[in-house]
Amino acid sequence: MVRGSATTTRPRHVSASKSERATTAAPSVSTQYSSDRATGWVSHLPPSWVPYVQLARLTLPAALMLIYLPTLFGVLLAAVLGEVHHHPSHSPGYTCFVLLVASFFFSNAAHVWDDLVDAPIDALVARTARRPIPRGAVSRPAALAFGVANALGAAATLAWGFPDPALAFRYAAPNILATTYYPFAKRHTNLPQLVLGFCLAWGVVMGAVAVGCEPYYYSHHHHTTASSTTTTTITTATLIPALLTLGPLTMRTPFLALHAACTLWSAIYDTIYAAEDYDHDVALGVGSLVVLCGGPRGPHTKRVLYLLLACLGGCLVVCGLSTTRTGKVGMETGVGMGMSWWYYAVAPVGATAALGAMIRDVDLEDPKSTWWWFRYGYWFVAGSIVVGLAGEVALVRGWGV
Numbered sequence: 486m487v488r489g490s491a492t493t494t495r496p497r498h499v500s501a502s503k504s505e506r507a508t509t510a511a512p513s514v515s516t517q518y519s520s521d522r523a524t525g526w527v528s529h530l531p532p533s534w535v536p537y538v539q540l541a542r543l544t545l546p547a548a549l550m551l552i553y554l555p556t557l558f559g560v561l562l563a564a565v566l567g568e569v570h571h572h573p574s575h576s577p578g579y580t581c582f583v584l585l586v587a588s589f590f591f592s593n594a595a596h597v598w599d600d601l602v603d604a605p606i607d608a609l610v611a612r613t614a615r616r617p618i619p620r621g622a623v624s625r626p627a628a629l630a631f632g633v634a635n636a637l638g639a640a641a642t643l644a645w646g647f648p649d650p651a652l653a654f655r656y657a658a659p660n661i662l663a664t665t666y667y668p669f670a671k672r673h674t675n676l677p678q679l680v681l682g683f684c685l686a687w688g689v690v691m692g693a694v695a696v697g698c699e700p701y702y703y704s705h706h707h708h709t710t711a712s713s714t715t716t717t718t719i720t721t722a723t724l725i726p727a728l729l730t731l732g733p734l735t736m737r738t739p740f741l742a743l744h745a746a747c748t749l750w751s752a753i754y755d756t757i758y759a760a761e762d763y764d765h766d767v768a769l770g771v772g773s774l775v776v777l778c779g780g781p782r783g784p785h786t787k788r789v790l791y792l793l794l795a796c797l798g799g800c801l802v803v804c805g806l807s808t809t810r811t812g813k814v815g816m817e818t819g820v821g822m823g824m825s826w827w828y829y830a831v832a833p834v835g836a837t838a839a840l841g842a843m844i845r846d847v848d849l850e851d852p853k854s855t856w857w858w859f860r861y862g863y864w865f866v867a868g869s870i871v872v873g874l875a876g877e878v879a880l881v882r883g884w885g886v
Contacts, residue, residue: 536617537631540600541593547860548596551685551754553588554867555747557581559692559700561874562739565808565824565881570697575648580695583646588688590638595664595684597632601625602668610765648697656694660687675772678752678759686747693740700740703733724823725807738807746800746836749793750866753840756790758859760849781849790844794837801833801870824877832873839865 527538542548560580563569575583600607600618604625607613617623623631640654647653664684670677693700729736756774759766760781766773767780778786805824843862848854 536622540597540617540623540628540631541635542596543593545860547863549588549592550867551751551863552592552688553585554863554871555686555688556584556588556692556695558743558747558870558874559689559694559740560584560696561871561878562689562743562804562808563693563696563698564878565874566698566737566739567881568693568696568698570648583642584688584692584695587639587642587646587691590635590642591664593635594632594639595667597628597635598665599668601628601632606769606771609769610762612762612765647695649694652699653691653694656690656699660684660691663687671766671771671773673772675774675777677772678755678774679748681755682748682751685751686744689740689744689747700744701734701736703735725803727807727809739804742800742804742807746797746804749797749800750836750840750863753790753793753797753844754859754863756786756793757843757847757849757855760786761852761855775849786849787844791841794840794844797840798833798837801836802829805829805833825880827876827880828873830873831876832870835869835873836866839869 525544527535527544530538538544560569560577600616603613604616604618607616608619613619618625618628643653643657644650660683663680667677667680667684670680674680690700725738727738729738729741752774759773759775762773763775763780766776774789775781775783775786778789780786805828808824839862843858846854847858
């Protein structure tokens with residue numbers, strides 16, 4: 486789902502020609518996932534393990550973290566809403582560990598599936614032709630078995646690690662379908678980045694489910710545990726309605742807004758990364774937002790990225806405005822009216838500032854620049870959202886910030 490690795494020093498804008506850039510691309514791009522030569526900690530593993538590590542994209546934390554971090558956002562937002570209903574034996578640390586394990590297996594399985602579907606295309610692109618399946622280091626049956634094993638690991642984590650396994654599987658189903666479709670999206674549309682973003686952002690939903698909170702539900706299936714807390718939260722006035730109803734489906738606006746924000750976050754990152762593959766995508770007839778915008782040098786590419794950024798910032802603000810206040814602070818202020826100043830100053834402002842700097846400074850024609858931002862930039866965005874939500878949890882519980 487993510488395409489590779491990165492350099493270790495931040496590059497400046499360069500004006501080299503395309504051929505010069507091709508020869509100076511970050512060595513890790515071709516070695517981490519697309520080479521027989523192992524580097525870093527992978528070099529200490531048995532040689533037969535290396536192709537599978539490459540297949541699962543385990544050599545860098547970016548792939549795993551972009552799946553895991555949204556689950557933490559979901560846990561924190563549920564805590565702000567007062568909707569954390571832990572199993573008596575499940576501590577917050579245990580829940581975060583379970584989500585990490587589930588994210589690990591899901592990430593592995595998703596990347597294997599992506600490489601299985603894309604192997605014919607990867608074989609035609611110089612940068613990906615040496616990935617494990619195209620170069621023959623892993624056979625298609627072996628890759629499929631590896632992917633199935635990881636999918637079973639993810640299912641086992643849902644079954645034994647979540648407080649309500651049936652609920653967990655029901656909520657996981659939409660993302661399983663979306664992830665299955667993702668490798669084919671580029672063949673049907675110029676918006677595969679949004680499909681990928683939806684898949685990665687679904688962690689917000691699963692994080693909430695892991696603590697017993699239902700972000701979206703059909704009214705006749707909605708659980709009524711902790712009903713007094715749920716009723717207070719749902720019926721309290723907010724600046725933006727806390728619930729949106731579409732027929733029998735009820736969606737909690739804060740979760741819907743945060744899910745949308747994370748979808749746009751991933752779409753922006755993958756669009757920047759996809760700029761490196763523009764020429765190959767055009768030649769092969771596959772789509773992307775970069776292709777839709779006319780390429781890295783197209784006048785509309787960065788404008789579209791800024792537009793997505795504005796929508797992302799708006800979604801984070803909506804998340805705050807539609808959130809009811811509970812706990813000590815909620816009682817003192819009459820409850821409702823959205824989150825506190827802390828959240829807005831840290832999460833929407835911090836995340837949009839970090840992404841805005843990335844869009845402004847990244848050189849879409851330089852693989853070194855796109856890789857640096859892809860590898861390191863997400864920490865600034867994730868950190869802003871985590872600190873913003875965690876501070877809000879502290880206020881709700883009366884700890885102060």
